[in-house]
Amino acid sequence: MSTFFVVQEGPVNALALNKDYSQVAIGGRNVFKVYAVEEDKFREVCNVRGSKHLNQGFSYNDVSWSPTDDHYLATAATNGHVSVWNLTKMGKAMQEQDYQDHKRTVNKVNFHASEPNKLISGSQDGTLRYFDIRLKSAVAIFYSNTESVRDVQFSPHNSYTFAAVSDNGGVQLWDIRKSEKCLQQFTAHSGPVFACDWHPEVTWLATASRDRTIKVWDLTGKPTLERTIHTIGSIGHVKWRPQKKYHISSCAIVIDCSINVWDIRRPYIPYASFNEHRGFPSSVQWKGDPDVFLSCGKDSTLYQHSFNDASRPAAKANPQGSSMNNRGEVLFAKKNSPFHNIASSSSSSLTKATVGLMRKISTTQPIDQFHDASSTLHHITYVNEAVNDESQNFIALAKNYVLHGRSISELCEHNSTVAREFGKPHIAVVWKIIKTMYGEEFMQNSVNSNNTSRDEPQHNNKTANGTMGVLPVENVNNVRDAETETNCKTTNEAQTAQFSGGDEETELEDQVDNSQSYNGFPTYLNIGTGLPKGDFSFGENELDMELDSINSGDCYFLDFHTGYRGFDHVNSDDSEYVLPNEAFPVRHEIKDRSPPPEQFPNHHSPDLSEELEMFQVEEISPTPICVTKIPKKSMWDPSSLVVEALRHHANLGDIQTTACILIVLGDCRRFLTQLDEATQEHWVMGYIEMLTSYRLWNIVTQVIKRSWLPSVYQLNQQSTRINTNCGNCTKALQRVGWLCDKCHSSKYGVCCICNQVVKGIFAWCQGCSHGGHLAHIRQWMGSHKVCPAGCGHLCEYG
Amino acid sequence: MCEAQEINAEHKDLIHDVAYDYYGRRMATCSSDHYVKVWDQNSEGKWILTSSWKAHSGSVWKVTWAHPEFGQVLATSSFDRTAAVWEEIVGELPGPGERGTRHWVRRTNLVDSRTSVTDVKFGPKSQGLQLATCSAEGTIRIYEAPDVMNLSQWTLQHEIQCKLPCSCLTWNPSLNRLHPQMIAVGSDDPNPTNGGKVFVYEYNENSRRWIKLETISSLVDPVHDIAFSPNLGRSYHVLAVGTKDVKILNLTPVDDEQSAQSGVTKLDIETIAQFEDHNSLVWRVCWNLNGNVLCSTGDDGSVRMFKMNAINSWKPVAVLKGDSAQLSHAQYNSISITNGSTSIPFSQTARYIKLGSISQSRETPWH
Structure with a gap:
């Protein structure tokens, strides 16, 4: 069976098959033909319309083929004529009868299924007429008392019964012998009913309506609604599918050009769809076979459809x-499938077979299990x-990270500990590295390389007035830089020894645990006061091994590995610690930042002269490096690596680390020359x-506020205005506070508890409009239910 | 450990889509039964049905939330050839101590498609309120609400013809202002000879048109779902495709003179991961918030998670197996970047858990 079609001169409104399904008659505007249905094409048998003897200026609404006599056809026309045609005759003689009983368009004509020569028609004039084709006029007239009859169908279960549907949404059941009154009538739809079809096996009647539903009624007793199918467009035609109890085909008259076949047990989605028509299909007739049917449409075509060519909307779904x-939680909805276990139990060695099986299931399953x-x-x-932990961690880190207000070193140190926590x-290590590179010691170096001034008093003055971070850490670091420089070569071996086989992570943690266990931010202030810092300085190759071990662990440090030849770990030994301090005074301090040394006794300037002397003593001593003036270091610029590291974290989805480091870096961002502003903004x-997605609004605001990017900090400056109105005259308040320009009073902005004008948040009852300071009202409402103003209103919600 | 809580959605037909809202506290479901339901999670974590309404006169294929900045807004697409925008209205007069009654009203019905609207997605919020739909006839439509306060007015801005029927679509959510707007569309056309099934489009500011950047010719099997990874800071884009397997593609914009001149991005497309773990059709792919965990579901009824590790390679990390009645769970040890001292996970312990209780445990090889 295949799908094929033939094009007509005009829109086709109806088709009728003869009893052995070998021929089809079609009727429409300018069309009235009979075709033989062959294996793969339609062959024209007779073109009644083409006969020049008949001048027909109207179109046919319906065609019916007599089920008892293969020679007879009946047509219903828009001019109100019902005609009977004898196919054995030629020319004008073909039209055996031409009934002009109906006053208006005839919508439907149908032969009786078993009684020969009997015909019924339904018309726009609201009547049904019963004809005997041997007689010149109607045998019986049925007045439906409706505006128009859209469809009329004989019952296949009771030869006397027929159903008629009409524009008012009603269904009428008539007995052919009783023309005075219908047997039964009920309202089936909220709009005109365009079509009905009796189920061939059970006493079901399907009705289709402009209200975009197909309803199935059980008419065994009192009409009961069995099923309702909601469709996309108004339905103009329905036909049950033979041999499939629950299947019905439908044609829409608007929106949908497809012919849909529904399973009434699953009234939501078509079981099959035939999308061949380019215009709206008007009629469907099954060829006795559940897999083949013919259709015609407004697109002037006649089609034969095969079920093999149907599309299955549900299978594609x-x-x-x-x-x-x-939070990483997953919602998962899946189809319940009886075949499921087959698929899931198959092992990977059966991949091919499983795929094949699944394919088969996905095509056969919708048929068997469709409904x-x-x-x-x-x-x-x-x-x-x-x-889950990750989202918890994200929130915890977001809440505990400190992004501003202190020096970079301090922030990094804090954030590092938070991360570890x-x-x-x-x-944590990343933060430490950032600290090492962009902490004040880095700044120191960069400044030193640009500035030769060594005016110590000036330095102190400037730093005392500094506006940035208040930390001596930089001093320490500063010192350590010098130490690194001098010690690098001399103590290299010793330092290497410290790391022999030690796990860097463990050692770090020990260090942290011993010296600066995290107790919230204030602890940090101790770091600068000379307590062991547990910091890094750059050694030669000491930590390669450690990094290697980490890399093999999760490859996390791969990017750093090439950048940092290793970190050193300064032993927190007191004597070692004091010594580098002596190097301090020779270093120049950056002007804008640095701690007021008076807060930290062990760095007081009185010591400086002494330290300076000691430093000089050491300088004179015959160390491998003999410096009278500390040479400018050739700066190693870590910024490209930092940018790379930031990108790495961003690519990993760890935008928190990237963005926080970027924020903490503050002014140091200017060193990250490879980083364009768009990327920073992106991060x-x-x-x-x-x-935002975690609803951490306060932190969002903080980040926005700290932002250096115009497009970001502007986020907080949009739509910030809240207009308030005077409580008395409801005029908008123009001024700050609650003084009304019209009333010249601010008494309506007075707190009814303390009688002071409220500046800031004014909380009031929407019922009685009394209110006051948020804290006062809250306090009052904690113990009372009525209005504090004494108005007697029950302000508290029941 | 994993817990699978079954929610009785009481949809009368297949559920085709579920969607968390932006905050992950609400959920919307849509079904072939023409209904859309909205659920809220109460303080005990239980899902409470708060709204249910007949949204369409055909199967509702997709449901998606707009950014909460625009209100509580949903968009749905349906077999009935329409897409609709819905807004939740809270009743004017809440009773004392009660929440206002809520209901969803249809703000607009987009009726331009002549065939089933297979997917609908809101654009990134930086571009205002935009909506993209794709349809079975192969047309992508971009709508815009010029006034974000008026959800009932949408104008059809662009119509892009795609040669194959479209099944799914995704916006690139990149927050980088240098990334032009981008859409990827998948087709479920079953014929491999029709060529690539994923198309990437970009909005060109100069010509004010959407232009096709790529047809990903390596993907010739029907594509059922497609999803751009959230891009919170990457310079490249990551696209997950659900077809006969799970594929992850990197789309890297190439800076060269040609693209700089024409203003058209040139993409370097690389398939960086391909997982056949489902052994069957893959129906859905979705991302976590960071874009480093991909979740896929397939005809084998399982949910699988894939995670990107520190060297940008993707590995399966979890399987949630389900049979028709319930879901059980097998969890690989995730590649732990949270514990810096662990070694390479050369062998994994898989635990099979049914609804939270351990039924058995045994060693399974890493694959």
Whole structure:
């Protein structure tokens, strides 16, 4: 069986098959033909319309082929004529009868299924007429008392019964012998009913309406609604599919050009769709076979359709849905499938077979299980799971990171400890590295390389007035730089020895635990006061081994590995610690930042002269490096590596680390020359996006406020205005506070508890409009239910 | 450990889509039964049905949330050839101590498609309120609400003809202002000879048109789902494709003179991962917030998670197996970047857990 078609001169409104399905008659505007239905084409048998003897200026609404006598056809025309045609005759003689009983358009004509020569028609004039084709006029007239009859169908179950549907949404059941009154009538639809069809086996009647529904009525007793199919467009035609109890085909008159076949047990989605027509199909007739049918349409075509060529909307439909939220939880909806176990139990060695099997299932399953479609929805949550932890960690880190207000070293140190605290040792290391590179010691170096001034008093003055961070850490670092320089070569061996086989991570943690266990931010202030710092300085190759071991662990440090030849780990030994201090005074301090030394006794300037002397003593001593003036270091610029590291984290999805480092770097961002502003903006916006999704509004605001990017900090400056109105005259308040320009009073802005004008948040009851300071009202409402103003209103919600 | 809580959605037909809202606290489901339902999670974590309405006169294929900045707004696409925009309205007069009654009203019905609207997605919020739909006839339509306060007015801005029927679409959510707007569309056309099934389009500011950047010719099998990874800071784009397997592609914009001159991005496309773990058709792919965990579901009924590790390679990290009745869970040890001292996970312990309880444990090789 195949799909084929033939094009007509005009739109086709109806078709009728003869009893052995070998021929088809079609009628429409300018069309009235009979075709023989052959294997792969339609062959024209007779073109009644083409006969020049008949001048027909109207179009046919319906065609019916007598089920008892293969020679007879009946037509219903827009001019109100019902005609009977004898196919054995030629020319004008073909038209055996031409009934002009109906006053208006005839919508439907139907031969009786078993009684020969009997014909019924339904018309726009609201009447049904019963004809005997041997007689010149109607045998019986049925007045439906409706505006128009759209369809009339004999019951296949009871030869006397026929059903008529009409524009008012009603269905009438008539007995052919009783023309005075219908047997039964009921309202089936909320709009005109365009078509009906009796089920060939059970006493069901399907009705189709402009209200975009197809309804199936059980008419065994009192009409009961069996099923309702909601369709896309108004339905103009319905026909049950033979041999398939639950299947019915439908044609829409608007929107949908497809012919749909529905399973009434699954009234939501067509079981099959035939999309061949380019215009709206008008009629469908099954060829006795459940897999083949003919259709005609407004697109002037006559088609034979085969089920093999149907599209299956449900098979194409996505049977699963999934969604993941910001906590890593997953929603998963999937189709319940009886075949499921076959697929899931197959092992990977059976890949090919499984794929084949699945394909087969996906094509056969919709047929067998079509109407049983259902889904289960699962909400998958994690309990003590890494995914969940990550969102918890993100929130914890976001809340505990400090992004501004202190020096870079201090911020890095703090954030490093926070990261460690929440199980992110690698992030902690990143912070430490950032500190090492962009902490004040780095700044020191860069400034030194540009500035030769060594005016110590000036330095102290400037630093005392400094506006930035208030930390001596830089002093220490500064000192250590010098130390590194002198010690690098001399003590290299000793330092290397310290690291022999030691696990860097462990050692670090020990260090942290011993010296600066994290107790919240204030602890940090101790770091600068000379306590061991547990910091890094750059050695030669000491940590390659350690880094290697980490790399092999999770490759996390791969990017750093090439950049940092290794970190050293300064032993927190007191004597070693004091010594570098002596180097301090020779270093120049950057003007704008640095601690007021008076806060930190061990760095007081009174010591400086002494330290200076000691330093000089050491300088004179015959060390391998003999310096009278510390040479400018050739600066190693870590910024490209830092940018790379930031990108790395961003690519990993760890935008938090990237964005926070970027924010903490503050002015040091100017060193990151390879980093364009758009990327910075991207990262900061990314972090804001994440914070927003966790509803961390305060942190979002903080990030926006600290932002150096115009496009970001402007986010907080839009739509910030809230207009308030005077409580008395409801005029908009123009001034700051609650003084009304019209009333010249601010008494309506007075707190009814303390009688002071409220500046700031004014909380009031929407019922009685009394209110006052938020704290006062809250306090009052904590113990009372009535209005504090004494108005008697029950302000508290029941 | 994993817990799968079954939610009785009471949809009368297949559920085709579920979607978390931006904050992950609400969920919308849509089904072939023409209904859309909205659920809220209460303080105990239980899902409470708050709204349910007949949204379309055909199967509802997709449901998607707009950014909450625009209000509580949903868009749906349906077999009935329309896409609709819905807004939640909270009743004017909440009773004392009660939340206002809520209901969803249809703000607009987009009726331009002549065939089933297979997907609908809101554009990135930086571009205002934009909506893209794609249809079975192969047309992508971009709508815009010029006034974000008026959700009932949408203008059809662009119509892009795609040669094959479209099944799914995704916006590139990149927050980088240098990344032009980008859309990727997948086709479920079953014929491999029709060529690539994924198309990438970009909005060109100069010509004010959407132009096709690429047809990804390596993907010739029907594509069922497609999703750009959230891009919070990457310079390249990551695209997940659900077809007969899970594929992850990197789309890297290439800076060269030609693209700089024409203003058209040139993409370097590389398939960086391909997972056949489902052994069957893959229906859905979705991303976590960071874009480093991909979740896929397939005809084998399992949910699989893939994670990007520190050297930019993707590895399976979890499987949630399900049978028709319930989901069980097998969890590989995730590649732990949270514990810096662990060694390479050369062998993994898989735990099989049914609804939270351990049924058995055994060693399974890493694959």
